[in-house]
Amino acid sequence: MRITFHGAAQNVTGSKHLIETEGGFRLLLDCGFHQGHRSEAERLNRTFPMVASSIGAAILSHAHLDHCGLLPLLVKQGFDGPIYATPATIDVAEAMLLDAAHIQESDTEYLNRHLQKNQNPIEPLYTQDDVAATMRQFKPAEYVHLGGGWTSLSDSVRFKMYDAGHILGSAVAVIEIKESGRTKTLAFTGDLGRKNAPILRDPDPIRENVDILLSEATYGDRVHEPQAKTEKIVAELIERAIKRQSKIIVPAFALGRTQELIYLLHQMFHIKGFPRIPVYLDSPLAARVTEIFKKHRNVFDNQTWKDFDPEKDVPLMFEGLSYAVTTEESKRLNEMGGPLMVISASGMMEAGRVLHHLKNSITHPNNAILITGYQAENTLGRRIQDGVSPVRIFNRTYDVKARVETAHALSAHADQAELLEYIASVRGLSKLFLVHGEARAMATFTDLVNRTLPPVSVASPRRGNSVEL
Structure with missing residues (x-):
């Protein structure tokens, strides 16, 4: 068996890992966009590192674009096999990919209108028609805790899905591979969630013995603050906005972070009695994803239904929350005075309506910007976070x-x-490959694993590295 790491290798975007078995079956884990330096990301996204038609099947861990964003290009270039994901991920992926295709079509149309005479027309990576073709190749694989079991991909390869607790539908794939009369078990975390996070269940422990683990290491070098500190920050910003009649701009990922924010604000305003201000969700994609969350309530955690009555409450809606769907509604928010909060995509401030809110608010000292998620290197969000x-x-x-x-x-x-707790819970582990993390986080976490889990061999492959197992 060989694993080739084609993305999210010593960085956090472009997740793509190809497994090739002794018998020639090829399985792709994720197929995501590269993000960061515009020119480098464009080159990596347009230069596919593998022959698409040679891949037998794909497993999608979850529907963030850095994990699913290049699936339509894979299909466009000849991949015709099944793409397995949880039912919730399939629904979310359709919304995310259609939005990505629409942006690409709009951007290329604009750029082509402004070409010089000697320049060739630009084509989008893929279109909404390509997304429609891709969605026809998706097949559902349900979580183990909801009755899902082994799904066969070939005579020698089968897999099952555990809840990863990262975003709606996110899964840890456990893959069993038979070679030369022996069985090896490999697990891929995708992105692993947190314990006691809002809405979603905690990551499920893997029941099987696992020989090889591909684990994310995004925050391998730090421990997060307690939830109470976030509530304190949000409350202080709201009180400040009321006092100064100002705005709070919240760049947020349309998938996951936006819904967590809405849930948190619902708790703060309606359960804990914090001061209220108008909140505007200015992201058509986030609005669509929020409706998908409501459809898949069966994956919510028990705590959600302890906090909210399932017969009466909608955890992702509250009095004072308004949606800005049209362009005109979005523009009106820039003309309004405070106090108010605007939640808008994109989370790393690289595109989307949030850029308009930033340019209209960032130069005024009374306003505030609340960063709520990871900011990759070379993004506008990272520069603002770093004080540039x-x-x-x-x-x-x-x-x-x-x-x-x-x-x-x-x-x-x-x-x-x-x-560390999750990896330590994996029984039988001998090889650990760290992916989806920057070099510093991986180095720190590798040192920690070596000190605390000595029998486990740890590696942090670079993009393009292959490992024979």
């Missing part, structure tokens, strides 16, 4: 005078302690 000023938005320069806060406890990724 001025910054460029839509090719114009803006001084960062707004207050900038980060709510670390809202992360959907397991922290160092949670990662």
Whole structure:
């Protein structure tokens, strides 16, 4: 068996891992967008590192674009096998991929209108028609705790899905491979969630013995703040906005983080009695994803239904929350005075409506920017988080005078302690490959694993590395 790490290898985007068995079966784990430096990301996304038609099947861990965003290109280039994911992930992936295709079509149309005479027209990576073709190849694989079991991919390969607790539908894939009369078990965490996080269940422990684990290590170098600290930050910003009649701009991932924020605000306003301000969700995609959350209530955790009456309450809606769906509604938010909060995508501030809110708010010291998720290297979000000023938005320069806060406890990724606890719970483990993490986080976590789990061999492969097992 060989594993080739084609992405999310010593970085956190472009998740793609190819397993090739002794018998020639090829299984792809995730197929995500590269993000970061625009030119490098564009090159990596357009240069596929494998022959698409040679892949027998794909397993999608979850529907964040850095894990699923290149599936339509894989299909466009000749992959015709099944794509397995949980039912919730299939629904979310359709919304995410259609939105990504729409953005690409709009961007290329705009760029082609402004081409010089000697320039060739630009094509989108894929279109909404390509997404429709891709969705026809999806097949559901239910969680073990909801009755799912082994699914055969070939005579020698089968898998099952455990709840990863990261976002709606996220899964840990456990894969059994028979070679030369022996059986090896490999597990892939995708992105691993946190214990006691809002809405979703805690990550499920793997019941099988596992020989090889591919684990994310996004926060392998730190421990998250307690949830109470995030509530304190949000409450202080709300009180400040009321006092100064100002705005709080919250860049948030349309999938996962937005819904956690809505849930948190619902608790703060309606259960704990915090002061209220109008909250606007300015992301059509986030609005669609929120409806998908409501459809898949069967994967919510028990605590959600202790906090909210399932017969009366909608955990992801509260009085004072409004949706800005049209462009005109979004523009009106920039004309309104405070106090108010705007939650808008994209979470790393690289695209989307949030850029318009930032350019209209970032230069005023009364306003605030609340960062709620991981900010990858070379993104606008990372520069703002690191205190860089001025910054460029839509090719114009803006001084960062707004207050900038980060709510670390809202992360959907397991922290160092949670990662270590999860890995330590995996029985029979001999080889650990760390993926989906920057070099510093991986080095710190590798040292910790070596000190605390000495029998386990740890490696942090680079993009393009192959390992024979």
